Amino acid sequence: MRVYFIQTACLLLELSSSSAVASPSLTISAAAPAFTYNRTNFLLHGEPHQIIGGQMDPQRIPPAYWRDRLQKARAMGLNTVFSYVFWNMLEPIQGTWSNTGENDIAAFFRIAHEENLNIVLRPGPYICGERDWGGFPAWLATIPGMVVRSNNEPFLKAAKSYLERLAGDIHALQITRGGPILMVQVENEYGSFGNDHDYTSALRDMLQANFETVLYTNDGGVEWTLEGGSVPGVLAEVDGDPSSGFSSLRKYITDPSQQGPLLDGEYYTWAPDQWGSYNLHNASEGRPEVVEQFMKDLDYVLSNESASISLYMFHGGTNFGFSNGALWQNRTTVFTSSYDYGSPLDESGRTTNLYSTFRDTIQKYVQQGSIPDVPLNVPRMKIPEFGLMPAMGLFDLLGPVTTATFPLTMEGLGQAYGFTLYEHMAITSVDGFVQPGDRARDRVLVYVDGALKGVIDSQYQRPLNVSVHLTPGTKLQLLVENLGRVDYYSRENPYRNYVQDPYKGIFGNVTINGVALEGWDMYPLPLVDVSKVKNTTMTPSSYSTPLFYRGTFSISRPASTQLAELDTFLAIPAGVKGNVWVNGFHLGRYWRVGPQQSLYLPGTVVKAGGQVNEVVVLELEPSKTHGPMTAVGLNERMWGNELDQDCLQCV
Numbered sequence: 001m002r003v004y005f006i007q008t009a010c011l012l013l014e015l016s017s018s019s020a021v022a023s024p025s026l027t028i029s030a031a032a033p034a035f036t037y038n039r040t041n042f043l044l045h046g047e048p049h050q051i052i053g054g055q056m057d058p059q060r061i062p063p064a065y066w067r068d069r070l071q072k073a074r075a076m077g078l079n080t081v082f083s084y085v086f087w088n089m090l091e092p093i094q095g096t097w098s099n100t101g102e103n104d105i106a107a108f109f110r111i112a113h114e115e116n117l118n119i120v121l122r123p124g125p126y127i128c129g130e131r132d133w134g135g136f137p138a139w140l141a142t143i144p145g146m147v148v149r150s151n152n153e154p155f156l157k158a159a160k161s162y163l164e165r166l167a168g169d170i171h172a173l174q175i176t177r178g179g180p181i182l183m184v185q186v187e188n189e190y191g192s193f194g195n196d197h198d199y200t201s202a203l204r205d206m207l208q209a210n211f212e213t214v215l216y217t218n219d220g221g222v223e224w225t226l227e228g229g230s231v232p233g234v235l236a237e238v239d240g241d242p243s244s245g246f247s248s249l250r251k252y253i254t255d256p257s258q259q260g261p262l263l264d265g266e267y268y269t270w271a272p273d274q275w276g277s278y279n280l281h282n283a284s285e286g287r288p289e290v291v292e293q294f295m296k297d298l299d300y301v302l303s304n305e306s307a308s309i310s311l312y313m314f315h316g317g318t319n320f321g322f323s324n325g326a327l328w329q330n331r332t333t334v335f336t337s338s339y340d341y342g343s344p345l346d347e348s349g350r351t352t353n354l355y356s357t358f359r360d361t362i363q364k365y366v367q368q369g370s371i372p373d374v375p376l377n378v379p380r381m382k383i384p385e386f387g388l389m390p391a392m393g394l395f396d397l398l399g400p401v402t403t404a405t406f407p408l409t410m411e412g413l414g415q416a417y418g419f420t421l422y423e424h425m426a427i428t429s430v431d432g433f434v435q436p437g438d439r440a441r442d443r444v445l446v447y448v449d450g451a452l453k454g455v456i457d458s459q460y461q462r463p464l465n466v467s468v469h470l471t472p473g474t475k476l477q478l479l480v481e482n483l484g485r486v487d488y489y490s491r492e493n494p495y496r497n498y499v500q501d502p503y504k505g506i507f508g509n510v511t512i513n514g515v516a517l518e519g520w521d522m523y524p525l526p527l528v529d530v531s532k533v534k535n536t537t538m539t540p541s542s543y544s545t546p547l548f549y550r551g552t553f554s555i556s557r558p559a560s561t562q563l564a565e566l567d568t569f570l571a572i573p574a575g576v577k578g579n580v581w582v583n584g585f586h587l588g589r590y591w592r593v594g595p596q597q598s599l600y601l602p603g604t605v606v607k608a609g610g611q612v613n614e615v616v617v618l619e620l621e622p623s624k625t626h627g628p629m630t631a632v633g634l635n636e637r638m639w640g641n642e643l644d645q646d647c648l649q650c651v
């Protein structure tokens with residue numbers, strides 16, 4: 001039996017539910033459509049077709065590398081790429097459609113087509129995917145009456161507008177129009193979350209109004225998830241372990257309008273990483289029994305002509321910037337910026353041993369010589385260690401202030417991601433523990449008159465009680481970091497209401513000894529543009545509040561150097577916790593607890609030919625005692641863990 005990764009992959013366990021649904025019958029037109037299916041086979045131009053797929057999400061990959069990653073997918077033997085689309089990146093502000101760069105989904109699909117790959121589109125609107133709020137834009141949280149993932153008018157209205165615009169961009173790329181899009185998924189593993197068939201039917205209708213291709217659902221392979229997630233008139237499929245999933249499909253999907261060939265829509269090639277001193281990097285490397293099971297499962301699927309598969313992930317890529325999601329059990333657990341996933345194509349787009357092993361197995365089931373040769377791995381570069389100098393305090397970069405008696409949430413301040421600073425000037429004397437709203441959302445650094453008093457973090461199983469002593473005129477500052485909104489809930493999780501509670505910053509009152517503090521100055525720090533970080537060095541008067549550091553490196557190789565040769569993993573050896581930008585591009589977060597100890601720096605943002613590359617680092621807990629701040633580019637990745645010095649007893 002394959003090991004299930006229950007807690008963080010978007011799939012789940014047992015529990016049964018009743019119900020049967022009335023069914024419109026499946027309509028298959030007579031003149032062999034480009035792509036359809038009967039009870040046992042997908043049919044591509046009328047011929048039985050086995051989907052050998054792998055997941056790769058364009059918005060997690062630098063666009064200049066799309067073709068390389070797609071070529072490598074084809075060269076592993078895949079014939080189809082499954083892609084999530086992240087609504088929050090396409091519509092960062094309600095009504096503003098941003099479909100260029102990494103959001104140019106149509107361009108990714110066109111390249112896939114050129115590289116002889118088909119596409120299975122997974123547009124959500126909810127996609128889970130270890131992404132902030134499962135791909136929902138944060139502004140949804142500010143719409144009155146909003147109930148996401150439900151048959152709720154404000155939600156369906158916003159979802160409709162998103163799906164219409166997305167369909168507008170990619171309409172011509174459907175297989176019915178000669179493009180690569182074979183199928184479109186309805187919602188995402190909805191059965192793990194709910195069983196409101198009115199909601200999923202409304203989404204089905206919306207997708208049918210916008211797409212001409214086959215629709216399908218994808219759920220965990222047990223009765224209750226299949227019952228909750230399957231939709232009349234829509235092909236029902238499963239994910240996870242293929243053997244048990246397929247027999248569940250055959251057993252529990254009894255409505256003919258939902259029956260068809262078998263597809264394991266997410267076969268896990270391993271798992272994402274989460275921050276934590278005791279969380280080791282997840283990988284199958286060095287675990288032959290795991291790889292053996294992968295191959296057994298792949299053989300099991302591919303030897304059955306009724307069955308298809310998609311590897312989740314073929315290539316994970318990166319949760320650049322602040323884009324990662326999180327989970328809530330009885331504390332927050334946060335996905336790393338790296339979304340390596342232990343996948344066959346690693347985070348930097350290099351093929352791995354696992355890639356070769358998958359390729360060998362796939363070879364057995366496809367026409368001899370039909371798989372292209374594998375492109376060689378280009379070595380990554382090293383960058384010798386270089387200095388980072390203090391340039392500016394984070395608190396010297398504050399924008400316009402919002403003042404209110406009681407705190408507003410990050411969303412209430414019109415902010416989606418990053419940090420928010422809450423300042424209160426004491427007017428009376430008070431002593432006691434700080435309660436930052438109903439709970440920490442998520443990591444709260446507490447300062448009194450500029451001195452760090454402690455860290456309250458919802459990741460901690462046993463958070464610290466941070467005690468403060470305020471007298472009239474003392475300044476209390478709470479710097480609240482949004483570590484990523486929860487992206488996955490199971491119906492069985494007692495905390496599932498967190499999907500309706502994405503709020504960050506301070507929610508409720510800040511209290512000390514139960515007394516609410518009144519009078520707040522609030523400063524959003526979304527850090528979308530670090531060009532305002534001064535290009536000078538300074539001598540900090542104190543190291544207790546967060547500092548921006550700057551440094552530069554240059555690469556003497558000619559400007560014409562192949563981009564992949566400029567790939568590296570950037571590490572900040574003395575760093576405690578913070579964020580890194582190179583030439584203005586936000587690589588993501590670092591945190592010494594690990595397991596991620598370096599950030600993927602794609603060659604696409606590096607300038608060669610001796611030009612200056614500018615590095616900006618926000619260190620949240622600067623110190624002189626950790627040694628000088630430096631950065632270094634590693635050509636081989638290191639993973640590792642360290643204890644959390646902010647709270648040794650919190651875990």
Ligand SMILES: *[C@@H]1O[C@H](CO)[C@@H](O)[C@H](O)[C@H]1NC(C)=O
Nearest residue numbers: 038039040041043046047048
């Ligand atoms: C589905 O179509 C294929 C190809 O025409 C055929 O071989 C197969 O028997 C069909 N299955 C059913 C259940 O009709």
Ligand SMILES: *[C@@H]1O[C@H](CO)[C@@H](O)[C@H](O)[C@H]1NC(C)=O
Nearest residue numbers: 246247250303304305306307
């Ligand atoms: C394919 O798998 C399904 C589900 O497990 C099974 O019912 C069917 O008999 C298999 N077909 C072959 C040819 O093995």
Ligand SMILES: *[C@@H]1O[C@H](CO)[C@@H](O)[C@H](O)[C@H]1NC(C)=O
Nearest residue numbers: 007328329330331333461462
């Ligand atoms: C919840 O917390 C307890 C310790 O207080 C721990 O034993 C348990 O495993 C936690 N549950 C989850 C789902 O993390």
Ligand SMILES: *[C@@H]1O[C@H](CO)[C@@H](O)[C@H](O)[C@H]1NC(C)=O
Nearest residue numbers: 433462463464465466649650
């Ligand atoms: C914090 O205070 C609460 C209430 O006084 C107490 O139950 C808890 O154990 C304290 N936590 C720690 C880590 O000391």
Ligand SMILES: *[C@@H]1O[C@H](CO)[C@@H](O)[C@H](O)[C@H]1NC(C)=O
Nearest residue numbers: 406507508509510515516517
């Ligand atoms: C905050 O405190 C004030 C004063 O005690 C109270 O009126 C208000 O309801 C509180 N707000 C919340 C969200 O608890």
Ligand SMILES: *[C@@H]1O[C@H](CO)[C@@H](O)[C@H](O)[C@H]1NC(C)=O
Nearest residue numbers: 534535536550551552612614
């Ligand atoms: C910033 O300063 C460095 C020298 O410390 C210089 O090489 C670089 O060009 C400057 N960048 C800008 C944008 O002025």
Ligand SMILES: CC(=O)N[C@H]1CO[C@H](CO)[C@@H](O)[C@@H]1O
Nearest residue numbers: 005270271272278279280282
């Ligand atoms: C499949 C797998 O190995 N999952 C592990 C990934 O990492 C987390 C955190 O260390 C573990 O809890 C999982 O078991």
